Amino acid sequence: MRTTPEGLDPPTALATMEARFPSVEEHFRRVYSLRLPRHxxxxAAFWAGLSDNAARCLSERLGLSPWGITEYFEDGGLDRVTRDGLDERLHCRFRRDPAEFVTVMGGDTDGLHFGLWxxxxxxxxxxxxxxYARDSAETWSHHAPTLLHEIRIRLADAKRDVELDGPEHYEGMPPFEPLEAALDAYADADAAALAADGxxxxxGAPRPRVAITIGPxxxxxxxxxRAAESGERLDTYRDPARAAPVIAAARSELAAGRxxxxxxxxxELHWLDADEYRPESTELLTGAYRALGRDALAGIVEVHHAHRDLRSVDIF
Incomplete structure (x- = not known):
């Protein structure tokens, strides 16, 4: 994403990425049938404008990097072709990612990645x-409204680690100050983007607590x-005979318009990722999303489940 060793100055970086936004937005809408936020x-401008010291801090201390649909903002990002004709919606989509999750940033441990929800x-x-896709793969959220807010949360955690562990454990690591300055330089633009989108x-909607992902x-x-039973159901699925009445009840509720x-x-079956439940997971998810008028999410489920065993999530 960065174009020079010292990065672009913030006004130039912002002007460049804001000029690219309409084309990226149109492409994203056409591929995903989802809306792209201005933030x-x-x-993308923040990454393009990073100094070397700020970039080192992000990489070495926070382990973060742009990924997924953020790559559309790169030079030639909309001209890339997927390998083997794969659907672009598979890019950076790990096998247990929910359909609601669209990757925009990567981490450096246990398959950590971040997405728009x-x-x-x-x-x-x-x-x-x-x-954390290569760990237990539950999906969590700090409810940060933008990626820059999420980075600030991660930065605060890193600074807290220094306080707890002692600075002697971090000798030779890049300082935090250049990254803090970069975040500050784009704070007003981040707020303006949120305001422009409305x-x-x-x-802030109320959500049921689900054991393995953000409640819908x-x-x-x-x-x-029946979200309170989610953890118990995960144990039930270990035995297909015990799981059958649960799946039948879900089918019945769906057929009744609920x-x-x-x-x-x-x-839950999608997260469990067991071969014996793949058809039922696809059936229940696509049926539920379509009943809710969320056809774009049903489409993501269909393409994801059809190509769930790809060896790499990088499809370009």
């Missing part, structure tokens, strides 16, 4: 989520997701 252009394809993403509909936002007539249980059970 992603600010995030889309509760509803008709709306802007609610917040930033993250997932209120984020589902950011559901209309009142969607039925009961997709909440099908959505949550389908998501």
């Amino acid at each position: 992603l252009a600010v995030y 889309y509760d509803d394809p008709a709306e802007l993403p609610s917040f930033i989520a993250y997932n 209120p984020v509909t589902w950011a 936002v559901l209309p009142e007539d969607a039925g009961d997701p 997709p909440a249980l099908a959505l949550v059970v389908g998501g």
